[in-house]
Amino acid sequence: MSVYRLDYLDQLESEAIHIMREVAGQFERPALLFSGGKDSITLVHLALKAFRPGKFPFPLVHIDTGHNFPEALDFRDALAEGMGEKLIVRQVADTIQKRQLTEPKGKFASRNALQTYTLLDTIEEFGFDACIGGARRDEEKARAKERIFSVRDEFGQWNPKLQRPELWNTYNGRINKGENVRVFPISNWTELDIWNYIKRENIDLPSIYFAHERSVLQYENQLIALSEFIQIEETDVVVTKKVRYRTVGDMTCTAAVESDASTINDIIREITATKTSERGETRIDDKVSEAAMEDRKKNGYF
Amino acid sequence: MDLLRFITAGSVDDGKSTLIGRLLYDSKSIMIDHLEALEKQSKHKEDGEIDLALLTDGLRAEREQGITIDVAYKYFATPKRKFIIADAPGHIQYTRNMVTGASNADLAIILVDARNGVVEQTRRHSIIASLLNIPHIVVAINKMDLVDYSQDVYNNIVIDYAEVAKKLNLKEVKFIPISALNGDNIVEKSEQFPWYDGPSLLELLETVTLEQDIDLTRARFPVQYVIRPQTDALHDYRGYAGKINSGIYKKGDTVAVLPAGIVSTIAAIEVNGKEVEEAFAPQSVVLHLEDDIDISRGDVIVKTDAVPQVSNELEVLLCWMDQKPLVSGNKYVLQINSKQVRAVIKDISYQLDVNSLEKIHQPENIGLNAIVQATIKTASPIVFDAYQELRSNGGAILIDETSHVTVGACMIQ
Numbered sequence: 001m002s003v004y005r006l007d008y009l010d011q012l013e014s015e016a017i018h019i020m021r022e023v024a025g026q027f028e029r030p031a032l033l034f035s036g037g038k039d040s041i042t043l044v045h046l047a048l049k050a051f052r053p054g055k056f057p058f059p060l061v062h063i064d065t066g067h068n069f070p071e072a073l074d075f076r077d078a079l080a081e082g083m084g085e086k087l088i089v090r091q092v093a094d095t096i097q098k099r100q101l102t103e104p105k106g107k108f109a110s111r112n113a114l115q116t117y118t119l120l121d122t123i124e125e126f127g128f129d130a131c132i133g134g135a136r137r138d139e140e141k142a143r144a145k146e147r148i149f150s151v152r153d154e155f156g157q158w159n160p161k162l163q164r165p166e167l168w169n170t171y172n173g174r175i176n177k178g179e180n181v182r183v184f185p186i187s188n189w190t191e192l193d194i195w196n197y198i199k200r201e202n203i204d205l206p207s208i209y210f211a212h213e214r215s216v217l218q219y220e221n222q223l224i225a226l227s228e229f230i231q232i233e234e235t236d237v238v239v240t241k242k243v244r245y246r247t248v249g250d251m252t253c254t255a256a257v258e259s260d261a262s263t264i265n266d267i268i269r270e271i272t273a274t275k276t277s278e279r280g281e282t283r284i285d286d287k288v289s290e291a292a293m294e295d296r297k298k299n300g301y302f
Numbered sequence: 303m304d305l306l307r308f309i310t311a312g313s314v315d316d317g318k319s320t321l322i323g324r325l326l327y328d329s330k331s332i333m334i335d336h337l338e339a340l341e342k343q344s345k346h347k348e349d350g351e352i353d354l355a356l357l358t359d360g361l362r363a364e365r366e367q368g369i370t371i372d373v374a375y376k377y378f379a380t381p382k383r384k385f386i387i388a389d390a391p392g393h394i395q396y397t398r399n400m401v402t403g404a405s406n407a408d409l410a411i412i413l414v415d416a417r418n419g420v421v422e423q424t425r426r427h428s429i430i431a432s433l434l435n436i437p438h439i440v441v442a443i444n445k446m447d448l449v450d451y452s453q454d455v456y457n458n459i460v461i462d463y464a465e466v467a468k469k470l471n472l473k474e475v476k477f478i479p480i481s482a483l484n485g486d487n488i489v490e491k492s493e494q495f496p497w498y499d500g501p502s503l504l505e506l507l508e509t510v511t512l513e514q515d516i517d518l519t520r521a522r523f524p525v526q527y528v529i530r531p532q533t534d535a536l537h538d539y540r541g542y543a544g545k546i547n548s549g550i551y552k553k554g555d556t557v558a559v560l561p562a563g564i565v566s567t568i569a570a571i572e573v574n575g576k577e578v579e580e581a582f583a584p585q586s587v588v589l590h591l592e593d594d595i596d597i598s599r600g601d602v603i604v605k606t607d608a609v610p611q612v613s614n615e616l617e618v619l620l621c622w623m624d625q626k627p628l629v630s631g632n633k634y635v636l637q638i639n640s641k642q643v644r645a646v647i648k649d650i651s652y653q654l655d656v657n658s659l660e661k662i663h664q665p666e667n668i669g670l671n672a673i674v675q676a677t678i679k680t681a682s683p684i685v686f687d688a689y690q691e692l693r694s695n696g697g698a699i700l701i702d703e704t705s706h707v708t709v710g711a712c713m714i715q
Contacts, residue, residue, distance in 0.1 A: 004518055004550065004582045008305040008384050017586035018545040021526040025599045025640060049574045050543070050586070053536055054529040137375045144374045147402075161363060163372060164708045165398045165623050167405040168697050169545070170637055174706035188386055190377045280335030294362055 009197055016043075016185035017050040018169060019148060023130050023183050024050075024057040026173035030130040030183075033119075034060040034087070036072035037248040038205055039134030042186060042194055044079065045203050058132070059086040063118045065111040066093045067229045067250040075206040090122045107231045108224065110253040116301045120156045123180055130173065130181045138190045139279055142294035148187050154178035158297045191278045192271055199264040209267070211244045211259045222255035222282075246271075247282045255282045303379075304512060309388040309403045311431070312413030313423035317444050321413065321482035322376060322389050328489035329504065331378035371396055373403035382508040392423060397430070397671040398623035401711055404430055405697070408515055409438040409507070416449045416479075420462040426656045428463075429673060432470040433619055433713050435693050437515050439467070439475045440506060446494070447481040453497045469659045478503055516583050520687065521549025521557075521605035522695045524639040525597055529588060541572065541588035542597060547639065547694035549605060551589065552580040559595060560602045561612045561683040566591040583694075600641035602685040602695075610695060614683045615648075617715040620676050624702065624709035628668040634709065636680055638698040644681040645700070651675045678712065689713035 006014065023030045032047065034040045047056055060080055064073075080087035092111050095118040096103060104110060123131065137144045147163050149171045164172060173181055186194070198205065216223040217230065218237040224230060226238065229252045243256035244267070261267045274281070293301075310318040326332050364371050370391040378385050388403030404410060410431045414424055431439055441463050449455045456479045467475045478487055479495050480503060486492035489504045501509070529541040551557075555568045570590040571581050581587045589603060597603075604610060622628045628647065636645035653665035654673040661675075668674055689696030690713070700710035 004516075005304075006584065008303050011305055011584065014545060014584050014586040018526070021543050021545075021586070022640070025527045051529065052575050053539060054531045057527075138377045141374070144376065145372050161371060163399075165402045165699075165711065166708070167402060167699055167711050168694070169406075170639060170697065170699050172637060172699060172701055172706070172708045174635070174701055176706060188375070188377075192379075275334045277333035277335050280333060 009193065009200060012186070012189055012193060013046065013049070013197070015169070015188065016046045019171070019183060019185040020047055020050040020132065022171045022173070023132060026171070027130040027181070029127050030058040030132065031061045031088075031123075031126065031128045032056070032058050032132045033134070034062050034076065035134070035248070036062070036068065036076040036206060037134070038194060038198065038209065039136065039186060041079070041203060041205060042189075042197060043132065043134045044083075045201060046185060048083070056085050059088050061088045061090070061122060061128075061131070063115050063122065064089050064091050065115055065250050066091060067111055067227075067252050069206070069208055069225075069245075069248060069251055071206045071208045072248050075204075079204075088122070088126070090118050090125075092118045094118075095121055107233075108252045109229070109231075110250055112250060112253050113301075116156065116299055119301075123156070128180060129175065130183055132183045132185060134186055135184050136189050136191070136194075137187050140293045142297060146184065146187070146297075148184055149173055150182045150184065151175060152180050152182060156180070157299060158182075160294065160298070192268070195264065195268050195271060199268065206248065208245045208248060211242050211262050211266075213240055214243050214256065215240050216243060216256055223258065224255055225251050227251045245282070246278055257281055303384055304382075305384045305386065306409060306507060306510070306512065307386045307388070307407050308409040308411060308507065309390050309400075309407040309436070310411045310413065311390050311392065311400055311404070311427040312444075313392045313415065313418075313421055316392060316413040316415045317482045318392060318413055319370060319389055321411070321442070321444065321480075321488070322387055324482045324485055324488045325387075325504065326376065326378055328485055329378055329380060372399045380504070380508060385507065394423065394426070394671065397426065398621075400427065401430055401434070401621055401623065404434045404436060405711070407434075407436050408512060409440065409510060410436045411440045411442050411503070413442050413444050414459055414463070416443050416445045416452075416455055416459065419459050420466060422657055424463070425466055425659065426671075428466050428470055428472065429654065429656060429659070430621070432472050433621065433673065435690055435713075437474060438510050439472050440503070441475060441477045442503060443477065443479050444482050446479045446486065447484050451479070451486075451494045456498075466659070476500070476506065478506065517548040517692055517694070518550055518582060519548075520608040520610070520692055520695075521551055521555075522547045522610065522687070522692070523549075523551065523587075523589065523603040524641065525599055525601045525603065526640045527599060528597065540594075541590055542603065543586075543588050544640070545586045546581060546583045548583045548692060550580060550582040551587075551605070556606050557591070557603050558606050558609065559591075559597055560604055560610070560685040562596075562601070563612075564593075564595050565606065566593040566595060568592075600639075602639075602641075604685070610685050610687045610692075612683050612685050614680045616678045616680070616684070616686070616698075616712070618676055618678055618698070618712040619689075619715060620674050620700075620713075621711045622668055622670065622672045622674065622709070623711065624707065625670055626709075628672065628674070628710070630676075633703060635701040635703055636678065636684070636698050636712070637701060638684055638686060639695070641684060642701075643684060644703075645678050647676055648679045649677040651677070675715075686714050688715055690715075
């Protein structure tokens with residue numbers, strides 16, 4: 001019987017493709033939220049499997065904070081162009097100006113929270129009724145609670161205490177006008193699953209995922225890339241180290257890890273051995289409070 | 303490697319979250335930063351011990367009230383198997399969230415507090431496990447440390463539960479005495495139970511057989527989406543995209559497109575853009591048929607050697623999941639796999655009493671979490687199998703037409 005048994009990666013892949021096709025079948029104006037990170041690159045790869053030789057039934061949408069790693073942006077543009085798929089980019093800077101939002105201040109002033117405004121404006125601009133995202137349940141404890149089809153009200157808000165029942169692989173995407181659904185096809189993948197899949201499928205990634213020399217600021221046990229977006233003071237310790245990125249978010253809120261891993265196999269070895277979680281090691285934005293992610297999601301964050 | 307999805311169920315304070323915390327902790331699946339956060343949070347509690355339950359109670363309201371409101375999914379792996387845990391709420395008010403977690407489970411761990419034995423929530427969760435036809439049931443008799451690891455206490459609970467299992471027709475039931483708090487029989491076998499010769503909980507989870515859980519004999523393929531590139535090069539390309547829910551499809555197989563009943567032959571099967579000779583559940587594929595027929599989303603392509611039922615009248619066991627009561631005569635949208643159709647509740651014949659497990663005929667006031675037998679009429683015929691025989695083609699949800707909320711789970715009889 002083992003001939004007719006799928007390996008776990010194949011099971012996860014099939015589940016994700018099924019979810020994407022449900023989006024295509026149930027919604028009129030879906031979008032795929034693309035950040036240039038490994039999870040959304042994996043989503044794009046899964047979309048190719050779900051819809052080729054046809055076109056994607058959705059555009060890729062990137063909410064650009066203006067604080068991204070240039071390597072990730074170059075990768076994004078090359079990927080969309082290579083596939084011949086539509087890419088929509090909206091700038092947080094434009095929203096700040098248009099809506100007269102206040103730029104956050106401080107040493108690592110992050111536009112992470114402001115992204116939500118641009119995202120909600122973009123959803124409204126294009127009338128998106130579903131947004132596919134690369135969030136995983138193993139990342140964070142509020143995400144561990146979210147449905148695969150997660151309904152947001154007209155303000156983009158998640159109501160964690162009143163989620164719809166979601167049974168079997170039957171996804172209810174019916175919504176009222178103005179609402180939208182956030183869809184998470186790789187909910188059940190872990191960080192290691194993603195890396196094993198990237199290896200198996202030979203998926204290209206931006207170079208910053210691999211070990212490279214970089215000038216970094218040492219700050220409370222985290223290594224933060226020097227960039228025009230963070231404030232350097234005289235007392236700060238700046239060093240050059242061999243690092244890689246375990247997650248790719250904004251330059252202001254993503255920390256690098258010290259590493260010699262120059263191949264996917266090296267990375268998998270390091271991640272298998274690590275004792276620290278992905279977000280714990282690399283995200284500055286989760287540490288604000290115990291419920292930082294839950295609060296952001298309630299306000300429309302993806 | 304294999305993947306096992308399991309759910310933990312039990313009454314409030316039976317120690318579900320502690321059990322999961324213990325499984326993750328003892329199998330070294332908790333990261334240091336999560337553990338540090340846990341220690342910090344636990345200090346706010348009085349006894350100073352690490353509170354492993356805080357690991358899965360991810361919502362602010364849950365931590366404030368010390369209860370689980372919604373399902374939390376956790377992931378871990380041993381060298382033998384990968385696991386997805388659905389930590390389901392025990393509180394009666396949140397039973398529908400437990401149903402959500404149970405619907406995809408290969409195995410259910412039902413926790414029983416050794417001091418209290420089989421209680422109403424044990425029966426309720428067992429009914430749900432039985433209704434949803436979860437293939438494997440493990441009854442973990444917890445807090446054995448609080449009853450001096452007594453074999454008598456354990457045996458009495460086993461006898462009581464066997465009675466429940468018999469009434470509910472539960473098949474694969476296994477029992478384990480544990481103490482989640484102390485880690486007895488969780489990962490390692492504990493010396494506290496010299497009278498117990500079965501495996502530890504983790505050993506059991508690693509070895510339970512999963513082969514028979516996917517049906518490979520009755521082929522069912524609900525069409526999700528039609529791929530038609532309409533380019534010059536692929537002018538005639540017309541592929542039916544979907545996931546094989548059960549069975550095996552081979553090139554050249556005779557198939558019927560239901561509910562229309564049109565017969566055709568499989569011309570090609572694509573998996574990930576490559577043509578293959580055969581494909582099987584649960585693969586996502588693209589099918590091509592020899593004949594040019596009208597097929598759209600919601601149609602089911604089946605093999606003609608074992609056909610499902612096609613009807614617009616269904617007998618179902620229905621778990622009601624809305625605050626508003628279920629009213630006979632009301633209209634809903636019924637969704638089975640990718641098919642949505644309008645439906646009306648024609649008749650409710652009985653409600654299941656959760657405590658006595660008896661049938662109450664002509665029930666009044668069917669509220670949240672009620673389980674009833676009902677007849678549903680749909681606006682057009684749907685394609686289905688009996689849920690107890692083929693889980694992947696026998697479950698349907700009911701959706702409120704005005705709020706769009708999922709209000710019921712139907713197990714078709």
